[in-house]
Amino acid sequence: MASQVDMFDCLNGGERQELGAHMSYALSNIHRALPCPAVSVARRLCFLSDSDGGGVDRLSGLPAALLINIVSRLPIKDAARTAVLSRRWRPVWRSAPLVLCDSHLLRPGQDKIPGYVDRADSDAVAAAVSRILAAHHGPLRSAFLACTYMDRDRPRVARWLQHLAIKGVSELFLINRPWPLHLDKHLPSTFFSMATLTRLYLAFWRFPDTDGLPRGAAFPSLRELGLCSVSIETRDLDFILARSPVLQNLCLEGHLFTKLRLRLVSHSLRCVQIHFSNIESIAVVDAPLLERLILKDMPLAGSCRINVGNAPLLRLFGYINPAKHVLQFGNTNVKAGTLVNAGAMVPAVKILALEVCFGVRKNVKMLPSFLGCFPNVERLHIHRKRIDQPTGRPNLKFWQEAGDVECVKSHIKMLVYHDFRGEKSELAFLKFFVERAQILERLVIVCANGCFNSMAEANSKVKTLFAGKKDTKCCALQVVESALGEGGIPWNYQRGSDFSHDPFAFIVQT
């Protein structure tokens, strides 16, 4: 438990700097990835006045329910100002469920969370938040607090949480910012008394200790949980999953502080997103409703074991990286050359995303085995990953000699290849693919930014793939250039949990 504190103290300057860099990267990621608050200061609508004039007050005549609805959609300052509009409006503010967004309290109010906040501004905003929580007696719909250095005054944060618990808040975003950062102190366990909480996002905290909690402590209405750079133990996370009967979305981001072994046991969980985190192992033990498992960017060295157990509805899985992830079924790891048997397959996956270093022999060899575990994939995304120094010459004949892969042969309809550079190893793989894929309908090749001098050059390289293809059924080919730098796919949680779209199909064209 004390390891976190020691972690900071016993780091030397260089390591501390590296961790600091990771954390500021995590912070900017988090700000970008969070869902937006429902209320905005920027979206204004120009009013149109009726040409007849008449000057009749239609607005005050509306039923109270509508007035409350209107006021609850206003940013907090404007909502407070409605109290002086007229006699009819005076009581409305106090009973309207408000959205408290502390970025609106900055001068000038803004929607986006600022990257940097002055100490003075932070204190002013925190004081304003305290006053508002004390003065507004009505319910609070959601609280979006991300602009203050909360560790400067922990008792104040504890008071806020108690206010929020009493007001029956349903969405809470408590986003701390370093520095100071006291990850040795637990957050108060007031969250467990927020029975109406449906969405909770925490960043840069230490999760409350679940050891001493009473038996009834639970999250009965929690549907979405985001833990961003939160220091949390495995058993705490198990506790949360066990006590959240309707949890659908789980996001873990920037988990850098403790070793975590994720065990997914939940009868309601639908989508799990893990970004930029250092997770020791992920075991999908029993998740009958799990549809999406998204892993992205493991910053630190080391590998992560992924064990897929009971997940009959798992449709979307990615980004698996043979270099960093070890797929495991039962007790056996999937290795290069393993013949995959029926027990070690995940038949439900339809959309798969892989990150492969084509320059590394070992990784390339793993690819057929990995693909063999997912026999029914219809859409495949392959991201080419760069390596610093190539390890030996890639074996180009490997693909010519490779056996058939079930999904490639009979299921894949679309392949999207990201970060194409025209290297031999890549071309060898693509040739294998194009020749073996019998029902391929679309092939999209996204060229790395600035790699080719012209699209014609890229096109010509790609065309060579089709030279040997003797077959009649043609597939649509699309070659585009990516506008993004290497590995720079901005992510947000809503894209991951939007079940109507494929989150991997994100191509920014120049």
Next chain:
Amino acid sequence: MSESELAVIKPEALKTYIWLQCFDGSIQQVEEEVALFCPWIYREIMKNGTGSSKNHAIVLPERVNPASLSLILDYCRFHQVTGRSNKERKSFDEKFVRIDTEKLCKLASAALGLQLRPLVDLTCGALARIIGGKTPDEVRDIFHLPDDLTEEEKLEPLKNINDDPTIRLLNRLYAKKRKELQERQKLKDVQTEKEQKDERSLDELLCFINGDGGSRGGKAAKNKKKNKRRKDQAKNPAKANAEPANKEGAACVVQCKADNGNISRLPHQSPDLQDDIEYPFDEADLDDGLDPAMREEIDREVADFEMKLNLVWGERMLLEQEQRVESHVNKAKVQLTGAAAPDALAYEFFSCVQLREKGLIYAVFSRGTKGEIYTVAISC
């Protein structure tokens, strides 16, 4: 795709229509699937079976006027088609609310009447976006709102965020109570002062004669009192030492802290003194010029509230320990729970309290770093 499905079930010729009648008598017909998109109409059809012919048209609620109805039907017609993307729907909605404010208000009202929740939210959102960012004057201009608040009422939120009358009353109660305590204190001080003066002069003389410093005069006096005057034994020593501190305390500011710490650590201490901690409030609040009737009411309120407070203290749930709580505040709290005296209204910092069984009594008394009070009390 949905169209072709419909075609299988319902050939074009047999498309059914629903008849709707507005409160002004006008009747119109509309395609069934469009009308069914409105929950209210759907329920009417299911419940009463009306709407299938011109004579048995569904009578719409009064707040749905014909203009709003046609807008609503346009909305339903667009959104009931399933194949549309979110982007298309959003851009339709954007254009849809670009109507003048009067129509918008009527539309919101009509949508509420027909229980069409998405449209209610859309119109209220649009009205909110019009109101947002504007000063109250501008808003009154746009919507022709009557300016019927007095200047004083308008200013209140700016001056005192706790503009709830209950809050103001309670604040006054406390201030009043404090004042009383203070006065009682002063009386005692005056008494002790008198006695002290007498004694001191004697003691001083004695000390001087004996060669002790002035500071020890008090203690010597104490000893002497113990030996000689049994009656005032309990009170005097405490008062002797407390008196200088009290004088400062009466002046009331945060600096009292250190002295108060001394007070609470004294072994002999009357209950009155314990609560004389600090009065970091604006003295101006006390001059409320209340008439006797109000005073009675206030006294009643105070008694009421303190009763609740005692209940609350008894059933207090687990709260987070303050990390910055000074030692004397803790001691005062302990004394409060034990004392349950009418003067036990010392506003120390205790956080939100929640009584689940008896509804919510939630009293937050806090003392900010500048000595402000956020006093919010709600009882139900």
